[in-house]
Amino acid sequence: MGSIFRRGRIYWIKYYRNGKPYRESTHGEALEGAKRLLKRREGEISKGEIPGIYFDKIRFEELAEDFLTDYRVNGKRSLDKAERCVRKLKEAFEGMRVTEITTARIKAYIERRMEQDFSNASINRELAALKRMFSLGAQCTPPKVNRIPHMPMLRENNIRKGFFEHEEFLALREALPDYLEPVVTFAYHTGWRKREIVSLTWDKVDLKQGTVRLDPGETKNNEGRTLYMNEELWREMKALHARRRLGCPYVFQWQGRQIKDFRGAWDAACEQVRLKGRLFHDFRRTAIRNMVRAGIPERVAMSLSGHKTRSIFDRYNIVSDEDLREAARRQQAYHERAQFGHNLGTVGKKMASFAERPIGPIY
Numbered sequence: 001m002g003s004i005f006r007r008g009r010i011y012w013i014k015y016y017r018n019g020k021p022y023r024e025s026t027h028g029e030a031l032e033g034a035k036r037l038l039k040r041r042e043g044e045i046s047k048g049e050i051p052g053i054y055f056d057k058i059r060f061e062e063l064a065e066d067f068l069t070d071y072r073v074n075g076k077r078s079l080d081k082a083e084r085c086v087r088k089l090k091e092a093f094e095g096m097r098v099t100e101i102t103t104a105r106i107k108a109y110i111e112r113r114m115e116q117d118f119s120n121a122s123i124n125r126e127l128a129a130l131k132r133m134f135s136l137g138a139q140c141t142p143p144k145v146n147r148i149p150h151m152p153m154l155r156e157n158n159i160r161k162g163f164f165e166h167e168e169f170l171a172l173r174e175a176l177p178d179y180l181e182p183v184v185t186f187a188y189h190t191g192w193r194k195r196e197i198v199s200l201t202w203d204k205v206d207l208k209q210g211t212v213r214l215d216p217g218e219t220k221n222n223e224g225r226t227l228y229m230n231e232e233l234w235r236e237m238k239a240l241h242a243r244r245r246l247g248c249p250y251v252f253q254w255q256g257r258q259i260k261d262f263r264g265a266w267d268a269a270c271e272q273v274r275l276k277g278r279l280f281h282d283f284r285r286t287a288i289r290n291m292v293r294a295g296i297p298e299r300v301a302m303s304l305s306g307h308k309t310r311s312i313f314d315r316y317n318i319v320s321d322e323d324l325r326e327a328a329r330r331q332q333a334y335h336e337r338a339q340f341g342h343n344l345g346t347v348g349k350k351m352a353s354f355a356e357r358p359i360g361p362i363y
Contacts, residue, residue: 009029012025168275172269172270173185180265183197186236188287190287202241211227212226225304
């Protein structure tokens with residue numbers, strides 16, 4: 001049986017689990033509070049659960065480090081995004097016991113981030129990281145958390161609808177630095193992700209066969225991909241191969257180094273051609289839409305662009321104003337044909353009715 005005692009003015013409790021004594025402060029001066037805590041701990045032990053005092057020793061930093069370790073050992077490409085989420089979460093939860101991270105505290109965190117004008121999508125990514133930390137803690141042996149607090153996710157409208165018309169693509173390409181023109185040309189025709197393009201190496205390109213391939217594990221969905229280049233891409237690749245730098249394995253390079261961050265040049269070019277706010281990822285939506293409009297079967301288009309799920313593909317298959325105008329023209333043509341058929345049928349009926357009329361006497 002447990003017991004209650006005092007150290008100074010603070011009540012403490014003592015209980016046993018597997019013959020081992022545990023002493024825990026109630027951090028209060030109320031005897032009734034000590035009785036309730038002792039009863040709760042004895043109830044946990046009788047159910048075979050780990051006493052809550054064990055979880056009180058676990059801090060946010062331990063869960064955060066386990067979270068990042070999981071990213072590293074599994075080779076996840078979004079490690080940099082995970083690290084950014086952890087840095088933001090540390091501003092609110094650093095040094096805090098995991099038992100102190102409650103739904104109320106999480107709501108306060110959400111409110112503070114909203115006051116800082118962060119988007120719902122950004123806040124949700126941080127909440128997802130926090131939830132993953134608790135999930136990993138619950139999966140440990142022994143577990144590091146005894147419950148996963150409810151985390152209210154925010155409603156977000158993250159279905160982006162940007163894409164480039166052909167004239168916009170040509171204008172933007174002209175405004176970009178020379179070393180980026182092949183990058184956007186490749187993106188416009190293939191719909192590949194930015195990371196897949198800038199990390200492409202010459203050993204993946206076969207100019208004789210006119211193919212570019214990505215091996216399994218090199219893509220976001222971990223599936224291999226083979227692209228047969230059209231004429232414009234083949235000419236672009238041939239020109240890049242002719243002026244490649246010795247010792248640089250990358251297809252798209254700048255002064256012998258891999259192209260990585262070009263947000264400054266991108267933003268400046270977009271502003272110059274009045275396309276401010278456009279994203280490089282818009283080329284992905286553009287390529288998919290163009291493939292479908294060109295009559296390429298959707299399954300093949302998904303394979304070329306690297307889409308694994310149909311729902312995401314459908315989001316990218318965007319309808320433009322011109323598509324709507326074309327639909328109106330086709331609808332009008334259909335109604336005109338139907339009206340013409342109706343009129344033709346009416347004339348035919350009248351002619352048939354006239355032919356059936358009795359003819360007067362012939363003299």
